[in-house]
Amino acid sequence: MYDVVLLTLGSERDAPGGGCGSGGACCGGADATPEERCETPRVPVLACADALTARGARVEPVTARSDAEIDEVLARLDGPARSDGLTWPDPDSKTRLVVATASDAQLRAVVRRLVRRYAPPPSRRPADLAGDRTVPDLPPVAVLPLDPARGGPHRDLAAQLGLPRDPAAVAAAVLDGTPRRLDLLRNDGGSVTLDGALIGAAGEGGRPPRWRGRVEVDDVVLSHGEDPILACAIGNAGGYANLDGLPLLATADPTDGVVEVAVAVPVVARSRFGRRKLRFEVRRARGRAVAVVPRDENVPYLDDGVQGELNRKRSWWTEPAAWAVWAS
Numbered sequence: 498m499y500d501v502v503l504l505t506l507g508s509e510r511d512a513p514g515g516g517c518g519s520g521g522a523c524c525g526g527a528d529a530t531p532e533e534r535c536e537t538p539r540v541p542v543l544a545c546a547d548a549l550t551a552r553g554a555r556v557e558p559v560t561a562r563s564d565a566e567i568d569e570v571l572a573r574l575d576g577p578a579r580s581d582g583l584t585w586p587d588p589d590s591k592t593r594l595v596v597a598t599a600s601d602a603q604l605r606a607v608v609r610r611l612v613r614r615y616a617p618p619p620s621r622r623p624a625d626l627a628g629d630r631t632v633p634d635l636p637p638v639a640v641l642p643l644d645p646a647r648g649g650p651h652r653d654l655a656a657q658l659g660l661p662r663d664p665a666a667v668a669a670a671v672l673d674g675t676p677r678r679l680d681l682l683r684n685d686g687g688s689v690t691l692d693g694a695l696i697g698a699a700g701e702g703g704r705p706p707r708w709r710g711r712v713e714v715d716d717v718v719l720s721h722g723e724d725p726i727l728a729c730a731i732g733n734a735g736g737y738a739n740l741d742g743l744p745l746l747a748t749a750d751p752t753d754g755v756v757e758v759a760v761a762v763p764v765v766a767r768s769r770f771g772r773r774k775l776r777f778e779v780r781r782a783r784g785r786a787v788a789v790v791p792r793d794e795n796v797p798y799l800d801d802g803v804q805g806e807l808n809r810k811r812s813w814w815t816e817p818a819a820w821a822v823w824a825s
Contacts, residue, residue: 499555502573593672596638632683657734674825692801694813709726710726729789788810
C-alpha cells in the first residue's frame with residue numbers, strides 16, 4: 498500500500514513570524530493575489546484523508562509555509578543515489594503526493610519546487626535526459642481543488658483537465674488512477690507556467706492598457722514593437738483563451754508539446770459611409786518557445802493567476818510531458 502502525503506500550503510498569517518518564508522512560496526510568490534493568501538478550507542482535506550485511510554493508505558497531512566517545508570515533502574519522492582550525484586525522482590516510488598490547492602498559483606508553487614529540485618545544471622546534463630527537455634519526468638501529483646466555484650465559468654486548471662474535484666474521487670485517482678503527463682512552460686525568470694500567461698491583463702480601473710513590444714514565437718514575429726497591443730496570451734492550456742469575449746487562443750493543449758501565442762492589436766477601419774470603426778486583429782502562432790520584449794515599462798500581466806509587471810525581456814519554452822497529474 499502507498500504512503501500518501503496530503504500537502505496544504507499555509508497562509509501568511511499562519512506562518513511563523515507572520516510571513517510565509519522564502520519569497521512567499523505558500524502563496525505562489527510575493528506578488529500573490531489576496532485569494533491565494535486566504536485560509537485553506539479544512540473540510541475537503543479531511544474528507545480526502547478519510548477516504549485514503551479507508552482504502553488502507555498511510556496518510557500524513559502536512560502544511561508547508563515556506564519553500565524549505567515544501568522541499569522537505571518533495572525529498573520523499575527522491576530516487577536512489579546516482580553515480581553522477583544528481584538528485585533524481587524515483588519512478589517506482591511508493592509515496593504519492595496530493596496537493597490541496599485554493600488556486601492554480603499554489604499548484605504552480607509546488608511544481609516550481611519540483612523543477613528546482615530535479616533540474617540538473619547545464620554543466621552536468623546527464624546522457625539519459627531527453628534532448629528536448631531540461632528536467633526529467635517529474636513525479637505525478639494529485640490535485641485536490643478547495644474552491645468548488647472554480648469548476649464553473651472561471652475554471653481552474655483542474656477543471657480544464659477534467660480532474661476529479663470530489664475528495665473521495667481524488668483519493669481514488671491517487672490509489673487506482675494513472676499518471677497523465679502534461680507539458681510544462683519554463684521561463685528565464687526561474688519560474689514555471691502550468692496554464693498560461695496574459696500580458697497586458699489589466700491596468701488602472703481594470704481596463705487593459707495598450708502597450709508595445711516585440712513578440713516572437715520561434716521564427717515567427719507577431720509584433721515588431723510598433724503596434725499598440727491590447728493583450729498577448731501565452732497558452733499552455735486554455736485559461737486565457739478569451740479576454741472580455743475576444744477569442745485569443747484557439748487550440749491551446751497542454752499535451753501537444755508546443756505553446757500557442759496570440760497577440761490582439763486594435764485596427765481602425767472605415768465603413769462604406771466613411772465612419773471609423775475599431776476592431777481587433779488577433780495574430781496567432783505555435784512553437785517551442787516565445788520571447789516578449791516590452792518597449793513600455795510596467796506592463797501588467799497574469800501568470801497562472803499571479804499578478805506582476807513586465808519590464809524586461811521574458812522567454813518561455815516548452816518542456817514536453819515534463820510533469821504529471823494522477824487521473825482517474
